[in-house]
Amino acid sequence: MKKILNYINGEFKAPTNNEWIDNYNPSNGEVYSLIPNSSSDDIEEAYKAAAKAFPKWSNTTLEYRSKILSNIANLIEENLEEFALAEAIDNGKPLSLAKTIDIPRASSNFQFFAHAITQFSSEAHESVGLNAFNFTLRTPIGVVGCISPWNLPLYLFSWKIAPALAAGNTVVAKPSEVTPMTAYLLGKLCVKAGLPNGVLNIVHGLGHTTGQAIVEHEKIKAISFTGGTATGASIARTAAPMFKKLSLELGGKNPNLIFADCDYDKMLNVTLKSSFANQGQICLCGSRIFVERSIYYKFKTDFIVKTKALKVGYPIDPDTNIGALVSKPHLEKVKSYIDIAETEGGTVLCGGNYVTVEGYENGYYLEPTIIEVKDANCRLNQEEIFGPVVTIMPFDTDEEALALANGVKYGLSSTIWTNNLTRSMQLAKHLHAGIVWINTWLMRDLRTPFGGVKDSGVGREGGVEALRFFTEPKNICIKY
Ligand code: NDP
Numbered sequence: 001m002k003k004i005l006n007y008i009n010g011e012f013k014a015p016t017n018n019e020w021i022d023n024y025n026p027s028n029g030e031v032y033s034l035i036p037n038s039s040s041d042d043i044e045e046a047y048k049a050a051a052k053a054f055p056k057w058s059n060t061t062l063e064y065r066s067k068i069l070s071n072i073a074n075l076i077e078e079n080l081e082e083f084a085l086a087e088a089i090d091n092g093k094p095l096s097l098a099k100t101i102d103i104p105r106a107s108s109n110f111q112f113f114a115h116a117i118t119q120f121s122s123e124a125h126e127s128v129g130l131n132a133f134n135f136t137l138r139t140p141i142g143v144v145g146c147i148s149p150w151n152l153p154l155y156l157f158s159w160k161i162a163p164a165l166a167a168g169n170t171v172v173a174k175p176s177e178v179t180p181m182t183a184y185l186l187g188k189l190c191v192k193a194g195l196p197n198g199v200l201n202i203v204h205g206l207g208h209t210t211g212q213a214i215v216e217h218e219k220i221k222a223i224s225f226t227g228g229t230a231t232g233a234s235i236a237r238t239a240a241p242m243f244k245k246l247s248l249e250l251g252g253k254n255p256n257l258i259f260a261d262c263d264y265d266k267m268l269n270v271t272l273k274s275s276f277a278n279q280g281q282i283c284l285c286g287s288r289i290f291v292e293r294s295i296y297y298k299f300k301t302d303f304i305v306k307t308k309a310l311k312v313g314y315p316i317d318p319d320t321n322i323g324a325l326v327s328k329p330h331l332e333k334v335k336s337y338i339d340i341a342e343t344e345g346g347t348v349l350c351g352g353n354y355v356t357v358e359g360y361e362n363g364y365y366l367e368p369t370i371i372e373v374k375d376a377n378c379r380l381n382q383e384e385i386f387g388p389v390v391t392i393m394p395f396d397t398d399e400e401a402l403a404l405a406n407g408v409k410y411g412l413s414s415t416i417w418t419n420n421l422t423r424s425m426q427l428a429k430h431l432h433a434g435i436v437w438i439n440t441w442l443m444r445d446l447r448t449p450f451g452g453v454k455d456s457g458v459g460r461e462g463g464v465e466a467l468r469f470f471t472e473p474k475n476i477c478i479k480y
Contacts, residue, residue, distance in 0.1 A: 002033040004180050006042055006204055007187030009049035010197030016041045021177060021206070026092030026324040027315050029362030035180045038205035040213035043172060046201035047217055050143040050170035053198030058140045058168040066114045069166055071193035072186075073110035076103060076154075079189065083154065083182055088315045090181040091153060092324030092364060093278055095316045102155045105444075106182075109158040112446040113466070117166035120467050132479045138471040140168030141245065144222040145214040147207075147235075150176035150326050151281040151386075157183050160224045161200060163466035171200045172220060174211050176227075178327050180204045207231065218242055224469065225249070226283075229384070229410075229455045236458075247459035247469050249283070249451055251384040252412030255405035256286030256441075257395075257427065260295045262417035263439065268299070272306050274415060274441040276368045279325050280388040283456075284413045284435070284442055288381055289392040290404050296394040300372070303392070304350045307368050312355045314363075324364045325387060331364040334387030337380060338369055344378040346371045346391070376404050384410065398423060406432045412452035415441050434460070 004023065005012040015036035022031040036042070057065075076083060083106075084098040093102070122136040146160035157175050164171050175183035187202050203210055207227075215223055215238045222245035225235055229250040239246055256274060258267060274286040291299045315323035325331040331354075338352045351369030368388040373381050381391050395401045405414055411432035416424050417439060428436040434452040437443065444450075450462035459469060 001031070004033055004035045004184040004204060006036050006038060006046070007184070007190070007200070007202040008042070008046045009201065010191060012187065015039065015205070016045070023090070023180060024327065025089055026326055027089070027363045028360045029328065029364065032089070033181070035177065036204045038203045038210045040209075040216075042203050042205070043210065043213040043217060046172045046203050047143055047219060049198035050172055050201055051219070053196060054140075054142055054170045057170055057196060057199045060168075062118050065166055065168065066118050068193055068195055069110045069114035069162060072189055072195070073107045073114060075189040075193055076107040076110065076186075079185075080104070080107075083185060085316070086181045086185060087153060087179075088323070090179045091150065092315055092326055094320045094323045096318060096320070097278060102152055106154040106158040108446065109155070109162045113162040113166040116163075116463065116467060120167075120464065122473070127477075130479075132477055134475055134477045137474045137476055138468075139474065141222045141470060141472055142169065143220050144169045144171055144224065144470060145217070145220045146171055146173040147211050147214060147223065147225045147227065148173075148175055149227045150179040151278060151283070153179040154182035154186065156226050157186070159461060160226070163461075164224065164470045165200060167467050167470040169222075169470055170198060172214055172217075173200065173202050174205065174214060175202070177204065177206050177210075212238070215239055221245060222470065223247070224461070232457065245469065247451075247461060248457040249459075249461060250412075250455060250457040251386070251410060252283045252285075252452060252456050253288060253382065253384050253408045253410045254284060254286050254413045254415070254433075255431075256289045256415045257401045257405055257417065258289065258291045258295070258299065259401075259416075259418035259420070259423070260292045261419050263419065264295070266439070267417040268302055268306065270441050271303065271417075272310075275390045276307070276310060276322060276388045277442075279322055279366075280368075280390070281326060281386055282442075286415050286441065287385065287390050288404075288408075289390055290395050290401055291392060292401075293394040293396050300349065300392065304370060307370055308350055310368050312365050312367060313357055314360050322365075322368055322388060325366055326364070328364055330387070331366060334366060334385055334389060337383070337385045337387075337389060338371070341371050341380060344373070344380050345375050346373045346378060346380055349392075351388070376407055382408055398427065402427055402430055406430075409455040410452070411454035412456035413437065
């Protein structure tokens with residue numbers, strides 16, 4: 001059985017306790033590799049390697065760091081086929097998606113921060129009338145921790161690691177235990193790219209042990225985490241007494257507000273994607289759909305037809321639209337929400353059942369599901385399901401749409417479909433969200449701030465926000 005290894009100090013190693021965890025292929029339910037069940041000893045070893053590498057790495061020129069990150073980006077691109085296949089097998093997502101989104105974007109993350117660091121600047125303030133001048137010196141933090149989830153494995157892993165390294169930090173990172181493969185492959189590319197030993201250390205294992213050991217390590221002074229809200233809260237509790245810098249990108253229950261004056265066909269096609277792309281396992285999916293009453297019936301009818309036409313199948317098949325969910329426990333969790341639809345006053349309009357894919361009968365497949373809800377406060381509408389399940393309900397006025405959109409504890413992203421500029425701006429301003437898309441969805445520009453409000457997290461990633469997070473600002477005041 002293939003064994004994934006930790007990448008510490010430039011070497012590939014078994015965990016010190018020699019304990020291993022099964023890694024499942026979601027498309028057929030079989031164990032296909034083993035991953036290290038690393039302990040705090042492995043984290044300590046990784047920390048020591050990172051701490052040793054820090055003085056030299058943080059003193060390299062920007063051009064040098066930029067070149068290495070660019071090498072990593074190019075190598076990911078050159079190995080796109082291998083990485084995309086590995087991601088599809090490990091996660092269950094359609095290979096077509098891994099090829100066009102996950103892996104190209106992971107490469108872009110490294111390429112983007114390779115350039116961004118050469119353009120990063122800090123502030124200067126002249127204290128007029130006092131003959132003094134201030135400037136802000138931004139220095140890397142030291143050894144930082146990066147912890148990422150399973151839904152967009154390499155994409156979100158690289159989204160943290162690239163700015164951390166670009167800014168001159170050294171890193172101890174843990175990918176999700178459920179999808180470790182592309183992070184393992186990335187370690188191999190880092191060696192080829194010329195990344196010095198110890199600068200990036202990738203340790204595999206369970207969240208509550210390996211991940212927790214990173215968060216608990218008193219000398220790892222910053223944690224960048226993407227994952228569930230409950231985990232984020234637990235990380236914040238552990239990190240707060242040690243005054244660690246924290247960036248938390250957490251869950252979402254994003255509203256999709258559809259007005260009668262929108263470009264209907266475009267809206268319908270994009271709404272299908274924002275509902276079910278990656279089996280609905282994207283923190284930015286528009287899982288609560290609110291439709292203006294005058295077009296509600298038409299939308300409902302057309303949306304059901306389009307959803308039923310989506311093909312659930314083996315992720316590697318080119319015509320598969322919906323692959324397997326990431327794990328059996330997750331599949332069961334998502335299904336359990338569908339099962340409470342009736343008691344929560346909802347009606348399953350389509351989908352709702354497990355799917356048996358011929359030849360892959362033990363895979364974790366589920367039909368894309370639309371549930372009509374009457375009460376916006378029902379659990380289906382309030383809790384993050386994180387699967388191919390959306391709720392829909394009508395609204396009558398802009399005020400009602402805004403109240404429905406804001407009526408959850410989350411505040412990650414929102415989508416508005418309207419051709420009325422005034423309405424879109426009024427709503428965009430008042431929506432509780434870190435990101436608002438108007439007449440589009442998931443259009444990303446890596447320079448923009450990325451993150452959420454309320455229970456969707458603290459802090460922002462992307463562009464200069466990420467470089468600011470991974471550096472410590474120091475004010476230097478000169479009297480002349
Ligand atoms: P989890 O919170 O379960 O896990 C995220 C990562 O944290 C994993 O690597 C996990 O390891 C690790 N972890 C778990 N417990 C701890 C702990 N106590 N200390 C340190 N690390 C820990 O999230 P999922 O992997 O299930 O990801 C899905 C969630 O991520 C959804 O809620 C989704 O909304 C959110 N998400 C948010 C995004 C955003 O940008 N806001 C983007 C993408 C996803 P292990 O897997 O081994 O348990």
